Structures are given as C-alpha cells and as structure tokens.
Amino acid sequence: MRLRRLSRVVKQGALYLSALAFTVFAVFPFYWMFLTAFKQNRDLYVGATDLRHIPWIFNDPPTLEHVKLLFGGTPYLTWVGNTVYIGALVVLITVVFAVPAGYSLARLTGAWGERMGIGIFLTYLIPPTLLFIPFSRVISVFGLQNSPWALVLVYPTFTIPFCTWLMMGFFRSIPKDLEEQAMIDGYSRLSVILKVVFPLAISGILTVVIFAFTLVMQEFVYALTFISSVGRMTVSLGVPVALVRGDVFYWGSLMAACLITSVPIAVVYNLFIDRFISGLTAGALKG
Amino acid sequence: MALPEGAQETMTAAPVLRRRTVADREDLLGRILLTPALLYVLLLVGVPFVLAILLSFSRATSGSLAFSWAGLQNFAAVISDPQFRRALQNTVLFTVVSQVLVVVLATSAALVVDALLVGKRVVRFLILLPWAAPVSLAAMAWTWIFDSTFSVVNWTLKVAGLLKGWFYWFGDPTLAMIAIITVHVWRMFPFATVIVLAGRTAIPQDVSEQAMIDGAGFWRKLFQVELPLLLPIVAVAVLFGMVFTSTDLSIVWLLTRGGPYNSTHVLASLAFQRGILGADLGQGAAIALFLLPVLVIVAVAMLRLARRVEVGV
Incomplete structure (x- = not known):
C-alpha cells in the first residue's frame, strides 16, 4: 500500500518535472530578454569566462537606462507607429476581402466553392521566400521600393487566404436555420447577411482582425526585402537590423524592444490560438 | 396620402411575392x-x-526591367556551384533534424500537459510563447544568448564542468548549425504541441480507458493505442513544420548571415543574397525554385490526409 503511494508520488513528481523542463526551454529566451533589458552595463558585459560572476541573476540593482534609451534615443517609437499604420490598413483590406469570401464559401457556392476554398487554403503554403524575388520586380514596376505601400499591398497575400479560411469555418458554425427562417419571413439573402449573419459574426471578425494584425507584426522577410531606410521600417525589421551603433548592438535596449514587443503579441495570440489551430487542422484534416 | 398606383400592391405582397x-x-x-x-x-x-x-529562366537583374531568355543557364550555374549544393544540403538537414526533434518533443509535451492536474493552462500558455513571438525578435534573443564573448550557454556549461575549451557558436560551422537547429526546434515545437493537444481532445477517452481495463501497461498503451491514434494529427503538425522550417529565411539570416564562410546558408538565405543583395534576380529565382518540390509534396500529402481522415481511417 505504501509502496503504491510512493510510486504515485514519484510518477507525479516526474510528470511535473518534465512539464517544468519543457516550460523552462520555452521561456528561457524571454527570461534572458528580461534580464538583459534591466541589467546595468557593468553587470551585463562581463565575459562568460568569469565563472564567479553569475549571469542568471541581477548582481547589481536593475536599471531603466536601456528602456529610456530605447524610447528616447532610438527610432523604436517610429517603427511602432509604422507597424500600427501598415497593420491597420492591412486589417481593413483583409476584412473587406476575406469576410464576404468566407461567407460565400460557407453558404453560397456549394461543391465548386469547396474546391475553391481548398485552393485558397493551399496558397497559404506558398512561402514568402518563393515570392519575394518576383515581388521585388513587381514592386519596382509600381515604383514602390522603400515605401510602406509595398507592404500594404503584399501583406494581404497571406492574410486574405488564411482569414477567408477562418471565416468560412466560423460561418459554417452558425446554424443555418436562423438564415432560412429570416428568408421565409421575406428577407432577401443579402439583407439576411447584413441584418442576421453580420451581427452574429462580430466575434469571428474580431479574430480575423487580431490575426491579420499579429501576422503583420511578425513578418520579417518582405519588410527586409522592400524597406531600406531606417525611418520607414516596421518593428520586426528595425529592431534586429537597425539598433546598432557601428558594428555593436545596443543589447540592453535591443532586448528591451524584443520583450516589450513580443509579450503583448504573445498574450493576445494565446487568447485566440484555439481558433487558429482549429482553422489550420480543419483545413488539413477535413478539406 | 396618394400613393402611386401599384405601390400599395407591392407593399402588401412583399413578404411572399417580392420580385427576385x-x-x-x-x-x-x-x-x-x-x-x-x-x-x-x-x-x-x-x-x-x-x-x-x-x-x-531569364537574365533579369533588379537594376533594369529588361527580360531576356536565358534558358537553363541559371540552373546550370546554380547546380555547379558548391555554395548552392551546401545550401540545399543544409536546408534538408535543418528541416529533417529539427522536425524529428519537434515530433518527439511535441508529442511528449502534449502527453505531459494533458496529464497535469493543476497548472495546465499556465503551462500551455508559457510553452506557446516561442511560436507567438515575432520570429525576428526571438532570433535576436538567441543571437545574444550564443554571443561569442557573453554566451550564457558557455558560462553554464563551464560551471557544470562540461566544457573545457570555448564554444565560438557562430565561428564554427558545426556549432552554428546546432545553434540554428536549436532555434528552429524551440520555435516549432510549441506549435506542434498545440496541434497535438487539439487532436488529442478529439480522440475518444473510452478507447484509452478500455485499453487500461484490458490490462495494457503504460508503455503498451502509449505505443499501441495512443500514438497510432495521434498519427494523422502529428502528420499535420509535421507537414506545416516542414514548410515553415525549409522556407525560413529569418533565423539563418539573423543568426549567422549564412556564415561562417557561407557554411550555414539555406536555399532561402542564398536566394536572398544572390537575388536581392546581389541583384541577380534570375539566379535568385532559380535557387528559390528548388523549394517548390517540398511544397508540392506537402500539398499532395495534405490533400491525401484530408481524404483518408474523411473516410474515417
């Protein structure tokens, strides 16, 4: 009896220990961002050969110096502004194109639409690294090199397919009866969409807004290809590429920027991840 | 209140006979x-x-808009180029190794998280962070972690007595490749974990319980009941993982810029270097096009999988 209890304790212990190991592996770089962002330089820049100086903790009191430098002495806020501006436009384009398309695929187009839907979903698999070279051609034909409009034009190529797919799944989950009843009552299909479906779809549209925006914040390849001047960069490009003095990174401010940018995105993303995953796997498993 | 003739009629008839x-x-x-x-x-x-x-198939450069046919010239140039062969080899290596590790880690992480009685949501939230954070910023954190002078990894290994000399992470091809693979695994395993977790909720609990009643032990239950049922969902995670890893440019670019001595280039980073920085669009496009077979295979596999799951296998 005691033996069995012991083995249960050991099992539970092993379980929580392995959960801890996974968590530590996942979180460690964020902890590192945090430490670096708030350490004083004399605590930060101690060579790792000095084994008596423990890098895992604050050896000197933490400082806000790097954060102040980030906001006051670097273009970080400009980059945030650029990102919000581009993100808002991309979100607007995405909603206008993807929401009606999602409804159409869910309700109006039948088997033909089903195939179209799979086609649209598969375009999500075509990566930026295959398209950035032809895009650089297209962008220069339009004269949009180094312009935020290049990104506004290109980003919907991945937000629209994915969000169309998400909205399609969302509209399918709304009971058909509601719409049918409204049509029996004499509404046209279009007014059903506007007066019955649209209000019910608000939470789905909110998901699309969040996803389109976080995808824009995470994008790096197209921004690297099209944007060259520091003042026009987005956060995910400017922070890794332009927070340098000559050849030396401002590591403290850089990690502060990484932390301040990543954590809010990660939190929001986490809240919506279940929808995202069910969209992806429904795409792959049910077609 | 004189309504035009016919208007009244339309109004009363509206619910039933309104014109389509x-x-x-x-x-x-x-x-x-x-x-x-x-x-x-x-x-x-x-x-x-x-x-x-x-x-x-063209001689296009980003300087001019001219477009002249070059036949297979770009491909011939690329294939005989040792740098390209290295990049192709690296792409395959990084993708396969990281996906194998991701499958093992993600499946076990999912089983562990699912078995937790307390703190399940918190652990899931924390494990998911690497996937949610912008990849370029995460890559910078790792660049700093592997810094040649200040690497905390080196310090920890030294203190633990596991490292005699010194690791110059981005100065040595093998170490640089290990670093790149580590970051890929770190970024992709959370994504796969969440997919597997979502898939597990779809597996009926009674199958597992029945196996228990039938007297199957933990390992037998795991390998003969649970894992086979998880296979399709793990396959989905791997397919997405293959696309995201094999086509990724940002991690290699930010960690090593393809160095040292161009030993860690992948197809995406080489295409960027030649096509955008080197302005040779033709060759860049030819290099990137070698990613296409992966994508075709993944797309076909996805559609196959969709059909198989639909008929209930």
Whole structure:
C-alpha cells in the first residue's frame, strides 16, 4: 500500500518535472530578454569566462537606462507607429476581402466553392521566400521600393487566404436555420447577411482582425526585402537590423524592444490560438 | 396620402411575392462576394508565382526591367556551384533534424500537459510563447544568448564542468548549425504541441480507458493505442513544420548571415543574397525554385490526409 503511494508520488513528481523542463526551454529566451533589458552595463558585459560572476541573476540593482534609451534615443517609437499604420490598413483590406469570401464559401457556392476554398487554403503554403524575388520586380514596376505601400499591398497575400479560411469555418458554425427562417419571413439573402449573419459574426471578425494584425507584426522577410531606410521600417525589421551603433548592438535596449514587443503579441495570440489551430487542422484534416 | 398606383400592391405582397433580385440569386451573389478575394490572391500570389518561374529562366537583374531568355543557364550555374549544393544540403538537414526533434518533443509535451492536474493552462500558455513571438525578435534573443564573448550557454556549461575549451557558436560551422537547429526546434515545437493537444481532445477517452481495463501497461498503451491514434494529427503538425522550417529565411539570416564562410546558408538565405543583395534576380529565382518540390509534396500529402481522415481511417 505504501509502496503504491510512493510510486504515485514519484510518477507525479516526474510528470511535473518534465512539464517544468519543457516550460523552462520555452521561456528561457524571454527570461534572458528580461534580464538583459534591466541589467546595468557593468553587470551585463562581463565575459562568460568569469565563472564567479553569475549571469542568471541581477548582481547589481536593475536599471531603466536601456528602456529610456530605447524610447528616447532610438527610432523604436517610429517603427511602432509604422507597424500600427501598415497593420491597420492591412486589417481593413483583409476584412473587406476575406469576410464576404468566407461567407460565400460557407453558404453560397456549394461543391465548386469547396474546391475553391481548398485552393485558397493551399496558397497559404506558398512561402514568402518563393515570392519575394518576383515581388521585388513587381514592386519596382509600381515604383514602390522603400515605401510602406509595398507592404500594404503584399501583406494581404497571406492574410486574405488564411482569414477567408477562418471565416468560412466560423460561418459554417452558425446554424443555418436562423438564415432560412429570416428568408421565409421575406428577407432577401443579402439583407439576411447584413441584418442576421453580420451581427452574429462580430466575434469571428474580431479574430480575423487580431490575426491579420499579429501576422503583420511578425513578418520579417518582405519588410527586409522592400524597406531600406531606417525611418520607414516596421518593428520586426528595425529592431534586429537597425539598433546598432557601428558594428555593436545596443543589447540592453535591443532586448528591451524584443520583450516589450513580443509579450503583448504573445498574450493576445494565446487568447485566440484555439481558433487558429482549429482553422489550420480543419483545413488539413477535413478539406 | 396618394400613393402611386401599384405601390400599395407591392407593399402588401412583399413578404411572399417580392420580385427576385440579385440579392436573392445565391449562385450569383456567391460569386460576387468571392471574386474580390479570389482576384487579389490570383493577381498577387498566382502571377508572382508564375513570374518566379519565368525569372528563373531569364537574365533579369533588379537594376533594369529588361527580360531576356536565358534558358537553363541559371540552373546550370546554380547546380555547379558548391555554395548552392551546401545550401540545399543544409536546408534538408535543418528541416529533417529539427522536425524529428519537434515530433518527439511535441508529442511528449502534449502527453505531459494533458496529464497535469493543476497548472495546465499556465503551462500551455508559457510553452506557446516561442511560436507567438515575432520570429525576428526571438532570433535576436538567441543571437545574444550564443554571443561569442557573453554566451550564457558557455558560462553554464563551464560551471557544470562540461566544457573545457570555448564554444565560438557562430565561428564554427558545426556549432552554428546546432545553434540554428536549436532555434528552429524551440520555435516549432510549441506549435506542434498545440496541434497535438487539439487532436488529442478529439480522440475518444473510452478507447484509452478500455485499453487500461484490458490490462495494457503504460508503455503498451502509449505505443499501441495512443500514438497510432495521434498519427494523422502529428502528420499535420509535421507537414506545416516542414514548410515553415525549409522556407525560413529569418533565423539563418539573423543568426549567422549564412556564415561562417557561407557554411550555414539555406536555399532561402542564398536566394536572398544572390537575388536581392546581389541583384541577380534570375539566379535568385532559380535557387528559390528548388523549394517548390517540398511544397508540392506537402500539398499532395495534405490533400491525401484530408481524404483518408474523411473516410474515417
């Protein structure tokens, strides 16, 4: 009896220990961002050969110096502004194109639409690294090199397919009866969409807004290809590429920027991840 | 209150006999609602995709808009180039190794998280962070972690007595490759874990319970009941993982810029270096096009999988 209890304790212990190991592996770089962002330089820049100086903790009191430098002495806020501006436009384009398309695929187009839907979903698999070279051609034909409009034009190529797919799944989950009843009552299909479906779809549209925006914040390849001047960069490009003095990174401010940018995105993303995953796997498993 | 003739009639008849307009023709309405999105994707994904193929057969440079046919010249140049062969080899290596590790880690992480009685949501939230954070910023954190002078990894290994000399992470090809793979695994395993977790909730609990009643031990239950049931969902995670890893540019670019001595280039980073920085669009396009087979295989596998799951295998 005691033996069995012991083995249960050991099992539970092993379980929580392995959960801890996974968590530590996942979180460690964020902890590192945090430490670096708030350490004083004399605590930060101690060579790792000095084994008596423990890098895992604050050896000197933490400082806000790097954060102040980030906001006051670097273009970080400009980059945030650029990102919000581009993100808002991309979100607007995405909603206008993807929401009606999602409804159409869910309700109006039948088997033909089903195939179209799979086609649209598969375009999500075509990566930026295959398209950035032809895009650089297209962008220069339009004269949009180094312009935020290049990104506004290109980003919907991945937000629209994915969000169309998400909205399609969302509209399918709304009971058909509601719409049918409204049509029996004499509404046209279009007014059903506007007066019955649209209000019910608000939470789905909110998901699309969040996803389109976080995808824009995470994008790096197209921004690297099209944007060259520091003042026009987005956060995910400017922070890794332009927070340098000559050849030396401002590591403290850089990690502060990484932390301040990543954590809010990660939190929001986490809240919506279940929808995202069910969209992806429904795409792959049910077609 | 003189209504025009006929107006009253229409109003009273409206609920039943209202004339059918575009707003009622479902097929037409469906097309109207779908077309804008379809056109956007066709014009800005379809056309560039075709252009990518055309460019790879041309002598295009980003300086001029001229477009002259070069036949297979770009491909011939690329294939005989040792740097390209190294990049191709690295792409395959990084993708396969990281996906194997991701499958093992993600499946076990999912089983562990699912078995937790307390703290399940918190652990899931924390494990998911690497996937949610912008990849370029995460890559910078790792660049700093592997810094040649200040690497905390080196310090910890030294203190633990596991490291005699010194690791110059980005100065040595093997170490640089280990670093790149580590970051890929770190970024992709959370994504796969969440997919597997979502898939597990779809597996009926009674199967597992029945196996328990039938007297199957933990390992037998795991390998003969649970894992086979998880296979399709793990396959989905791997397919996505393959696409995201094999086509990724940012991690290699930010960690090593393809160095040291061009030993860690992958197809994406080499295409960027030649096509965008070197302005040789033709060759860049030819290099990037070698990613296409992976994508075709993944797309076909996805569709296959979809069909198999649909018939209930």
